[in-house]
Amino acid sequence: MRLDPYLLRKDFPMYSKHDSSFEGKPLVYLDNCATSFKPQCVIDACNHYYEDITANTRRGDYSLAHQADKAYDEARATVAKFLNAKDSKEIVFTSGDTFGMNMAAYGLLPLLKEGDEILLSPSEHASNVLPWFEVAKLSKAKITYVELDEENRITLENYQKALTSKTKIVSLASVGNVLGYAIDVKKFVSLAHEVGALYIDDAAQSVAHKKSDVQDSDVDILVFSGHKMLGPTGIGTLYGKMSVLEKMKPLFYGGEMNARFKRDGYLTLDDIPERFEAGTQNVAGALGLAKACEYLSSIGFDAIEEHEAMLRKRAIEGLKKNGNAIIYNENSDTGIVTFNIKDVFAQDVATYLSSKGVFVRSGQHCAKILPEYLKTQGTVRASFYIYNTIEDVDTFIAACATAEDFLDAFFS
Amino acid sequence: MPFSLDHQELLREIIVDNYQHPRNFGEVNDDSYVTIHMDSASCIDDIYIQVKMVSDKIEDVKWHGTGCAISMASTSIMSELILGAKKEDALNIMKEFNKMMAGEDFDEEVLGDAICFINVNRQPSRITCANISWRGLQKAFLEEEKKEHV
Known part of the structure; x- marks a missing residue:
């Protein structure tokens, strides 16, 4: 309709x-690529947390805290459904796309070694370039680029030329933020997997405009911001396949991401996804984001x-x-x-x-x-x-x- | 009525003229000049300002780079205003220019052609374009002071 x-x-x-x-x-x-307006239902969903169920999540043994926990978990499940993720545990809340890309890049750093290649394109947004520059410096991996065609598009042919046996990570925007070209993510992912590379989908510009299905596309990681898709600012999502999240190192350390620690430096991490969500979370934002997912799905x-x-x-x-x-x-x-x-x-x-x-x-x-x-x-x-x-x-x-x-x- | 309010067309022409025919435009490769690079994450302006000070006098000024009409015209006009001026006089023009940007009362006499930017604060996001040259000059003075103390 x-x-x-x-x-x-x-x-x-x-x-x-x-x-x-x-x-x-x-x-x-x-200027909707920069940020979108918010429907009243999203604003109400955020306010619901502040007006009705304010309590810190995952800490309280009282019924009010339980209400907040429940709402936060439901928000995670809603986002999982929106992306067609297999399990809501594969949804990590972030503050936005930039945070998500840094979490992915630094999280995968232990998997990279000298000579490995990280494949990007010249049309990527800074948030899908600069974290990789830093991680490449630390790991001595090399940044490579898919060349653009005469229309400045990323073609399948040029992508295949750029993929090598050394490619360990492919990180591309499914829709470019300047020219708005879309790539065939599913095809790109399968080719990346053929050479043994992980595929990261920077979905900042696609998630609000095109259906995302992480099981169908088989991406390893998908990152987006809420605010470009009718959601609040300061909230976003990193989706990761459970097998990939298990290999990733958390970017932030602190409250609620640990299970135990001792004075000698001993530390065990909390489960996934909580180990990636250190500190008090943006609960209102998560509730708003979930409502935005529902609103978009209803259209x-x-x-x-x-x-x-x-x-x-x-x-x-x-x-x-x-x-x-x-x-x-x-x-x-x-x-x-x-x-x-x-x-x-x-x-x-x-x-x-x-x-x-x-x-x-x-x-x-x-x-x-x-x-x-x-x-x-x-x-x-x-x-x-x-x-x-x-x-x-x-x-x-x-x-x-x-x-x-x-x-x-x-x-x- | 002040000159500036009665001559809108003329002020507009000053901007266009300086944008299309920038004054003191060029690059020098000379260590006696302080070179300041003005660029930022949020806009495309990419302007280099080069100033040669002898004692407290601006002996020469050159600039090059690219930017919007407002930033290019502003740098061109500033270069004309400060060329040959004493540092304290340049600082005084800067002070009056900043007052104009802030919408405060200012001394129109000292601003010369820079009066053409009187309306820039109608588009507040563009004040940073109009004062990019003056911010650059201020940095150049600071660099020059550092040099003197070496």
């Missing part, structure tokens, strides 16, 4: 509380993909008709449109659009190797989501049409 963005907006206070406007102009929020990913594709098509057509844009990902697979206005610096475009109430991202979008390939220093990125409407796209296109007048943002 088609989704109705006008109806969905009623669920989102950012629209419903403010009559879909911001600072006196219609609110055209097109359905077929409807989400269809809606985003429709908006994207209209945006591409509009930019082409305007005639002043350079489009970098005309054939992208998701609701991301990356472009520049000829002879105007990306940031100047973004400020100009902002003066018209249209909020987009400009810059390098944290993927700082990619500009070499795009042959531009920065780009403007508009990213669509479930609550964006045809009118949003049309306002965006109309604003882009006159973006050469970018100084109007300061003078008119």
Whole structure:
């Protein structure tokens, strides 16, 4: 069934509380790749913890603490179901994608040795590059890259060329955050496994837009943030196959992740996943994230993909008709449109659009190797989501049409 | 009415002119210049400012790099304002410029063409673009002081 963005907006206070406007102009929020708005049910789920069941989890022997434990465990089960994980113990709560990628990289460090290869791509976000740089330094492993094709896409052919018998880890975004290209994760995973490599799916940009099924794709680890998928900030998930989590070293040490320790340094770890969740957890965030999973599932990913594709098509057509844009990902697979206005610096475009109430991202979008390939220093990125409407796209296109007048943002 | 409020078109042209025809643009390979690299994680601006001090006077200033229209024009205008100036006069211009950015009363007389940025705080996220050059100059002065104490 088609989704109705006008109806969905009623669920989102950012629209419903403010009559879909911001600072006196219609609110055209097109930076969904950076973060998404939150539906009331997610906010309520977080507040439920603060208003009704506040107690620290996994510590209390009283009934209130039991309620908090129960809600936290249920949230874990909901996320497991959302990803189709075999067991909810394979779900580790994190603070977000960056934390998850660091947890994966440092967690797998003991498995790496000199000469091993960690395979990335030049289009990865900093959070899927920099932890590996550090881990490569410590282990003397080597970072290798899948080359991009002329469209700056990761192709199966180039991926196969880059995989070697030395590849121990493959870590790629299932959807790139700048150009929005998707890869065939299932196929990529099976090829990685053929050479004996572990496969890590940076799902930060895919989890909100496409169905994730970790059993079907057979990924070893999948990492994402809650806030890009209608969930709260400060919460995310690392999914790991139980056999992989068993090999991983925790990144943080402290409360509740240990079973026993003694003065001589003796330490035994708690079970999985608790050993990866040191300290008091973001319980409210976990409850909110679980609610976001349920909300997205109730809409359905077929409807989400269809809606985003429709908006994207209209945006591409509009930019082409305007005639002043350079489009970098005309054939992208998701609701991301990356472009520049000829002879105007990306940031100047973004400020100009902002003066018209249209909020987009400009810059390098944290993927700082990619500009070499795009042959531009920065780009403007508009990213669509479930609550964006045809009118949003049309306002965006109309604003882009006159973006050469970018100084109007300061003078008119 | 102050000049700045009555001449919006002119102010706009100053920005465009300095963006398209940057003044004192170039790179020198000379140890007597202090070189400051201004870049940041959140924006694309990537600007190098090179300052040569003789006693307390700015003997020469050069800059190169890339950035948005606001940051490039600001650096160009700053380079013209401070070239040949005494350090204390440059600091005074910086002080008045910062007051303008903060929306406080300021001395329009000393700002010269830099008055063109009077409206930048309408887009608060862009103040860091307009003052990138001045922040760079401040760093250059600090580096110069360190050199003097070696």
